[in-house]
Amino acid sequence: xxxxxxxxxxxxxxxxxxxxxxxxxxxxxxxxxxxxxxxxxxxxxxxxxxxxxxxxxxxxxxxxxxxxxxxxxxxxxxxxxxxxxxxxxxxxxxxxxxxxxxxxxxxxxxxxxxxxxxxxxxxxxxxxxxxxxxxxxxxxxxxxx
Amino acid sequence: xxxxxxxxxxxxxxxxxxxxxxxxxxxxxxxxxxxxxxxxxxxxxxxxxxxxxxxxxxxxxxxxxxxxxxxxxxxxxxxxxxxxxxxxxxxxxxxxxxxxxxxxxxxxxxxxxxxxxxxxxxxxxxxxxxxxxxxxxxxxxxxxxxxxxxxxxxxxxxxxxxxxxxxxxxxxxxxxxxxxxxxxxxxxxxxxxxxxxxxxxxxxxxxxxxxxxxxxxxxxxxxxxxxxxxxxxxxxxxxxxxxxxxxxxxxxxxxxxx
Numbered sequence: 001x002x003x004x005x006x007x008x009x010x011x012x013x014x015x016x017x018x019x020x021x022x023x024x025x026x027x028x029x030x031x032x033x034x035x036x037x038x039x040x041x042x043x044x045x046x047x048x049x050x051x052x053x054x055x056x057x058x059x060x061x062x063x064x065x066x067x068x069x070x071x072x073x074x075x076x077x078x079x080x081x082x083x084x085x086x087x088x089x090x091x092x093x094x095x096x097x098x099x100x101x102x103x104x105x106x107x108x109x110x111x112x113x114x115x116x117x118x119x120x121x122x123x124x125x126x127x128x129x130x131x132x133x134x135x136x137x138x139x140x141x142x143x144x145x
Numbered sequence: 146x147x148x149x150x151x152x153x154x155x156x157x158x159x160x161x162x163x164x165x166x167x168x169x170x171x172x173x174x175x176x177x178x179x180x181x182x183x184x185x186x187x188x189x190x191x192x193x194x195x196x197x198x199x200x201x202x203x204x205x206x207x208x209x210x211x212x213x214x215x216x217x218x219x220x221x222x223x224x225x226x227x228x229x230x231x232x233x234x235x236x237x238x239x240x241x242x243x244x245x246x247x248x249x250x251x252x253x254x255x256x257x258x259x260x261x262x263x264x265x266x267x268x269x270x271x272x273x274x275x276x277x278x279x280x281x282x283x284x285x286x287x288x289x290x291x292x293x294x295x296x297x298x299x300x301x302x303x304x305x306x307x308x309x310x311x312x313x314x315x316x317x318x319x320x321x322x323x324x325x326x327x328x329x330x331x332x333x334x335x336x337x338x339x340x341x342x343x344x345x346x347x348x349x350x351x352x353x354x355x356x357x358x359x360x361x362x363x364x365x366x367x368x369x370x371x372x373x374x375x376x377x378x379x380x381x382x383x384x385x386x387x388x389x390x391x392x393x394x395x396x397x398x399x400x401x402x403x
Contacts, residue, residue, distance in 0.1 A: 084392040118313060119151070119166050119291060120280040122348060123302030123322035 151291060154181055158188045159258055160198070161282030163265075168291055170275035180272035184265040184279070191261035194221050197254060208250050227253050230260055234359035237381075239374035241363030243335035259284050259321060259358025266354075278316065284361075286319040286354040298401055304345035304386055311346060311386060313401045319354035323347045323361035332366050343368025345388050350398070351381035369393065 068089050154165040165184070169177050196202040203213035203221055213220040231244045231253050244253045262281040266288060269277045276289025278297050287297040297316035303309035304324055314320055323332075324346040334341030347364035349357040364371045364383055372393055375383040382398040 084394065086391060086393050088389060088391040118298045118300045118310075119278055120164070120285050120297075120299040120316070121283065121302050121310070122280075122285055122299050122314075122320045123283045123304075123324055123346060 149292065152177060152181075154185075156185045156188060158185070159192045159196075159261065159281070161258075163188055163262065163282065164280045166278045166280075166291070167269065167274050168276035168289065172273055172275070176272065177274065180269050180274050183272065184268045187265045187268055188261050191223070191257060191264070194223055195227070195253065195257045195261075197252065204253070208252070227257060227260055230355045231256055231359070234356050234363075237356060237374075237378055238360050238363035238367075238371060240335060241367035241371040241374065242359040246335035246338060247333055248338060255323075255362040256355050256359040258282070259286075259319065259354035259356075262286055263319070263354045281354075284319075284321040284354060284358050285316065286357075287316045296401075301346065301348050301384065310403070312348075312384065313403050314348075314350065315399070315401045318350065318352045319357040320348065320350050321354060321357040321361040323358075323365040332362070334366055342366055343387070344385055345390070346384075346386040347371075348384040349375065349381060350383075351378075357381065 068087065150168065152165075152167045152169055154167075156163045156165070163185075165181060167177065167181065172180075193199075194202060195204045197205060197208075199205060201215075203224060206215075207213050207220070207224065213224060228251075234242050234256055235244070242255060244255065245251050258281045262279050262284065263286060266277060266279050266286050269279075270288055274289075276287070276291055276297075278285060278287035278291070280299075283302070285299060291297055299314050299316050299320050300310035301312045301314065301320075301322055302324075303311045324344065332340060332342040342365050344365045347361050349360040349364060351357045351360070360371075360375060360378075360381060360383070364375065364385060367374070368385065368387065372383055372385050372395065375381055376395045382395045384392070384394040384398055386392050
């Protein structure tokens with residue numbers, strides 16, 4: 001199973017390309033002749049090491065018609081546990097917006113709040129804020145009528 | 146008692162809700178409740194000292210250049226304790242977290258919540274609670290295991306989808322996430338003193354929630370430059386989602402199965 005992460009990675013990249021390829025460019029926007037050159041691809045992304053049973057692998061920067069991207073996939077025990085996009089460059093704003101919308105959709109195929117067995121969520125939630133505001137309002141009312 | 150055998154409690158404090166999940170183990174009920182009360186008292190005490198909303202709090206008085214207490218006595222020891230933690234975090238973050246560069250003077254708000262949760266958690270540990278997770282409105286820390294062969298697990302909130310998760314982590318210490326969606330998250334660039342931020346979501350894990358909380362604030366402000374700094378910090382890992390949706394994380398960051 002040494003090559004499993006790479007097979008997985010290829011599938012994920014294909015998935016990204018499939019979704020990103022669905023969109024039409026803006027009517028008046030000029031089509032880019034070639035993907036925008038990547039000045040410093042994945043500067044902060046660690047270099048992909050040899051595939052391992054558990055770990056992260058970074059794919060190559062892939063041009064997809066309206067820009068280019070690279071994915072980074074974390075695999076543990078033969079399952080994808082994380083999908084990141086360390087490089088995302090598009091020639092124009094419209095493609096950028098579509099890519100930004102597509103990335104969470106694609107990732108949620110892998111990770112979803114409903115299926116995750118978690119005890120907590122990191123990052124302030126609207127729910128906890130609304131709860132706190134409501135409780136605070138009640139306390140204020142009780143103290144100051 | 147929740148379905149999975151954990152005792153839960155929600156404490157409104159510090160402008161948010163701090164939620165507790167405790168594994169009671171063999172600890173008798175009265176002792177467990179006493180431990181929980183003591184932990185909550187720690188949080189309420191911290192709120193009383195460090196509230197920036199209450200003009201009479203020792204921190205508010207200090208910020209106005211007044212003696213920290215009305216009686217004019219010495220300053221509460223926790224003020225110096227938090228100040229030392231702030232200095233440590235400022236150095237560790239390469240200056241991306243800097244409470245002394247805030248408009249209106251010294252403001253440790255970015256660290257205090259994590260510091261207080263650390264303290265509450267230590268209180269539970271010392272009282273003999275076998276395992277606990279404390280979530281301070283999205284910045285959390287845990288010790289022990291929630292059940293046999295199980296780990297504490299936390300989702301990282303997705304920056305644009307309120308019900309979605311960006312990732313799932315196993316929790317062995319602290320997890321703090323800072324983001325522009327936070328209510329009242331006035332991220333300030335310490336270099337300019339102006340509002341700024343280079344992240345949609347910035348998560349830091351590590352042994353101390355006070356430090357992770359501060360580093361997450363610094364990561365949200367400094368983006369890739371701050372990520373590079375955290376990469377060199379022993380024991381700490383980071384996960385950055387940029388405003389354009391692209392992401393990076395430090396080489397030691399480990400994600401869990403969703």
